[in-house]
Amino acid sequence: MWKKKPFVAATVVLGLLLLFLFIKLIMPCKEYHFEGGYAFETGVATSNTVIYDGISLTPGVYRIELAYETDTDLGAYCNVQDGTVYTGGLLCNGEHMYSALEKTEYEMWLYESTENLQVVLTFAGNGNLTTGNLKIVETNQLWTMLLTMVLFGAAVFYSVLAFYYYDKEHPVSKEKKQVFFFLAVISFIASLPYLYGCSYTGADLTYHLQRIEGVKDGLLSGQFPVRLEPKWVYNHGYADAIFYCNALLYFPAVLRILGFTVTASYNVYCIFLTIATVWISYYSFSRIFKNDTIGVICSALYTLSVFRIYKLVITTAVGEGSAVTFIPLVIYGLYRVFSEEPKEPKYKTAWVPIMLGYAGLIQTHVLTCEITALVTVIICLIYIRKIFCKDTFWELAKGAMGALLLSIWFLIPFLDYYVTQDVHIKHVSARTIQSSGLTLAHLLFHFWNNGAHTPADGSGVYHSHPVGIGLVLIIGLGLFLILWFSGAFQKMDDGFASFTKRISLIGIILLVMSLNVFPWDKIQDLHPVAASLVSSLQFPNRFLGWGSVCLILVFGFCLWYFCSKGSKAYWIMVAVALLGVTSSGMYLLDYVKMGQGYYELYNEESMGFGYISGGEYVIEGTDADKLSFAKPEVYGDVELLSYEKGCLQATLTCVNPSGEQGYVDVPLLLYKGYEAFCQETEEEIELTYGKNNVIRALIPAGFEGSLKIGFVSPIYWRIAEIISALTIAMLLVTGWKYRRKKDVKKEMQ
């Protein structure tokens, strides 16, 4: 195969391209210095005042560093512009200016040589603003970005060619090709919102983009895994990653490091998430039904489900949207555990999907994981007799243990902080959720558009966000119940029908739990723990995710039932599914394109650094609105001689000549893990909560020296990370061995 002409030609071209890119990468980056200054008149607002112009640059990714002095925060905005390059040739959103900073530091993407780049400033007129010298620093990110794209393109090209030749020698079945084709079509359609070169705005978009940037900044600061996002909350560091696992966000974060813009990285991530959802749901459902066509249909129903589009595209709830990817694995695992024959050899692998599904859920969205645990408990209770069967119990235990070990690197810090830190999320139990519940009409709604608001306080369906599951799934459920009612499954004594019956009931329960008639308020009244758990759900509509999965399984079962009977109803059901997907999912996607706002974000600085949604992970009592870029504040007789601030760390040289203890407030939010010591004596310095819960270093009487403050993961976090790493390694080895054993067996047969 490697000797085939197209391979050779492609390899030569690829080699040349890679050579060119490597040369570019090792070449030193240029810096451009411009001297000058501009003083803005106080009280006079100006827009796009040109500070520097006529700047000549070749294509590349550059960092703009404009020196400035101002006494207000967010009062001015610096950007670049160029009327001579083609549309899209210059990508940059600029950066706000802050009193505590001395220069801007934002990136711009220039894809065409220019002679007339301008640096411009918009000033609101408040306070003073003077600008100084300009430095433009070339980075090699254009080439790392190109290298990434070339390698990806090469991988795709080689895969296609390899498949072409493999198919010639060992013909791949038509069915498999069809499956691949349809899954590709579903992936493409579901990815459409991410192919417009922008990010659709949802309530949570900025928050999740900050999370991605947080991972990027954390990685660049040398943290791995990233625990505190260093630049978030105006360089104060935020413990989002401890509470909200960002395992999947390493992918877009790495893309950012490689030079891709914020929007591009986010969109690529969402596309990959979509493709993963398509394949995982196909895998799970086709295995459940042992039928590829039903697997494809269920995959389409799932990937283009109203709930998934609502979460991922409309509210841009990346965590929940990511978690949706793993739910089918859990249901597949549960199906295997409870409906397969424990004595069969293949039963011993039933725990694997449960483990993978749960690990995926824990590491993407804890709330969805809570709901999944609830569903699992209900299923286990329904199958209580089977639970006491040794094999079944063992498979479930293996699944649970595997998921725990894979996620322990996240769970230990999470529990550690949850128990020891008085974070705001622990104080939200008074928030009620029942009024945000849905009406029955929401569940049956079919032609959704993006709407204007989430249902709350009796607003009903009127201009509601698409909070539903779509009529098609309800049709499937209705049909299933009618068949069940009519005794159609009486002669089916296998575990499959019985499993689906139970799943249909669980699906109904979950749908009811999403309604505003479900007594959530009453449950909250029962006990403080219940109040806290219910409150943390925020919206009853979260149950629709699992509700959708259950109902898709039920729909698939109807298809499977009619298919096995050779009934014409099978084709009617296929038509209904197709009609449903096109007139509900695709209709909604079209409407999103028309009705949803969007951002084109290139550099993270343009987003600001302060948005933390509900501020769930700050220490209780912190007033996030009062936090901004800041300098250290000294108290008592302490004299600060020097100060240097890095990511999650600071070095101070100070003197406390008095006989009393003094202290310094450093602009870092205090969380467990921060340590401070005197660099000269290595003596530990006590840290405590300062003004607005920032780090307060207590400077002993007579202290003189350098003080280093930094974040260090506790040792037991590290042990947990090693356990997870070992578990992954062990699973890979076991999986590889299992596969080899299977292949050998096959060859022998």
Place this chain on the structure above:
Amino acid sequence: MLRKKCNRFVLLLIAELLLILLLIPGCFRKEEVVFSVVGEDIGQSVVSMDTYKIFSSEMFSLEPAVYQVRVQTRLSEGKSLYTELKYDNANFNAVKTNGVTIFSGCEYTDFEVYVSDTVSNAYMQCYFYGSDTNDLLQLDIYKTAIGNRLLVFMVIIGMAILDGMLLLRKGILEQRVTKKQQIVLWTLTAGVLLAYFPYLTDYFSLGADSLFHLERVANLKETLMNGTSLPVRIQDRWLYEHGYAVSFFYGDLCLFVPALLMLIGFPLMTAYKMFVFVVMAATAAVAYHCFKKCVKNEYAALFGSMIYLLAPYRIFNVYSRWAVGEYTAMIFLPMVCCGLYLLYTENVESQDYKKHKWYVIWGLAAILQCHIITTELVGISILLVCLLFWKKTFRKQTFLQLTLAAGLTLLVTAWYWLPMVYMLGSDAYIFQALPQTKMQSRGLWFASIFQLLPNKGSAQNGMVQCEPVHIGVGAFMLLVVYPVWKFLAKKKDGICTFLAAGSAVTIIISTRYFPWDGIMEIPVIGYVISAMQFPSRWMIVATVLAAMFAAFFFEKVIMESGTLGKAFLACVAAITVVCAVYHVNDVAFESGAVYLYEEENMGTISVGNGEYMLQEVALSELRYHEPVAEEGLEWSGYKKKGTHITISLANTSGKVRYLEVPLMGYKGYGIKTEKTGADIPVIAAERGSHGDLRIEVPAGYEGTIQIAYEGLALFKAAEVVSLVTLLAMAGWYIYMERRKVQEGKKNG
């Protein structure tokens, strides 16, 4: 095994019965006061503005139950009071209630509060507009037995559904219920749920005529509760309790359903929504039954009935126009079509031929009591059919049955139409004086007929937000394809052609291209036509004809065409359903949520143009007021319950004096006195100011009188005629059934 199951079923029935018996005593629980406050003790002022002050009472707790707030006031001219029950920290939807505005002259108001979960911090809040706390005489909250009644009712309904489902399942498992019947049942159920979709919420939304019809329901209930007139002619609470003769001119037949539900204790909104569900179910069932009777094919009937049930015009009438009269009349339209079809196509010699007229009789009688304009349209249509098929019309048997149908319809509905006709002739009403507006411009644009995805609609002219006044694209496709099919298949089919042509013609006359303005200039005809208001009302006829045509055409295609034909029908079915889904989705999406529990919250003057008010009455002049007496006439002991007044009078003037009471002076009011003879008060021939009923009190009269709506002797006679006809028909039916049984026995 079967016996065991039967026993289980009996046990279930016994358990259900016991449960009901257990719950029933609660319905007779005595009312108890849970909160009571006298006037100025209402509490502290929480807000004090120039134009109003807000006072809040002390807190009290409410257990789950239905409560009644009773407010006694004495508000002088220009003052008003708004009162509502409020609460702190209650669970979502724990309390369902609206506030109520009390105007000057209204001395007593009550309204319900539905509490489904314990509320520990409830309080009454009163907004005094120009008034002060002294104007509030008493405010009491009573715990009532309404909640128990509701529980019993819902348990009975729930059990009926459960038992029905169990019996159905048994029938299916024992193969007594065929697969075809199951498909029909489930499809119709799905269709009803689909058509009902916008109300699968905990609220509803208002439409064009919503307040008028809600008032009709609420005031019908009020009148029934007061027992002031039966059959209801004047509804009590309307127009600041002056009474409104809406029941004379707008039949209440179907509205008894929500009114009775309200009497049980359901809030207005719930009762109305339940009523709409009943209408949907009845429409589906009646259409299916009638079409099946005609086509004699279950699937064809199902197809036709679904096209009818999901027709955009019908759904539009229900949710956007709130055309209660029109959409209830649509339940019965298929009956008239079915009866006429059978009378004109069945063998006149057959034994069953005489039975066909009953469809026409019951259908027409019901339509008449639902909506007069629809009756007009149906009447004109029947007349045209009779003329078109005059040969068959004048066959002896057919003519006899048609005459009988017309006669019996008139007799059975005499109680309704005869008083209406009398009232029309004896007084002058506002609707008779309304200017005749040109209606051609209100017709449909041709393009709007082709609207694929019907939306909620909000405009009658033009295409922007165009109202979905059409038969539905599925039905339209059938109409378009039929001539092609007929031409290609070279088939002759009279009924299909007639129905298709009828539907097409009525669609055409619904448009603005038909010369309605010219026709309106023809004397008499113009007057009749102007009552239609919009040419698009003909869409009601077009819809039923198209649905019936769909059923017949379906049967033809299935019987005579191959796969292509079946595929076409499948497409039509799919398009019909998809369009209906879109329609109901848009209605739900574009309709704001309204939570209306109390009829008192609506006020009393939602009369539209006030069509049935006396011409001399100006709506803006009406107010709550006490009786107004001339000098020298003194009154006391005034009590008013609906349109029933008790009052003591003393005429010391030595001359005849007049008393005006707050009742609209319709014909039919009567006076009862303790005394007899000539010198007793009578209803004066002339009405008082703004049309009030005027009592002529002879000189020197002293005594207590009772004023109530009694109706006229003619009305009573008409009621007797209708009752006798109904009894005779019931007797005839029983006789015929018994004869049939006996003949059956004879024939072995």
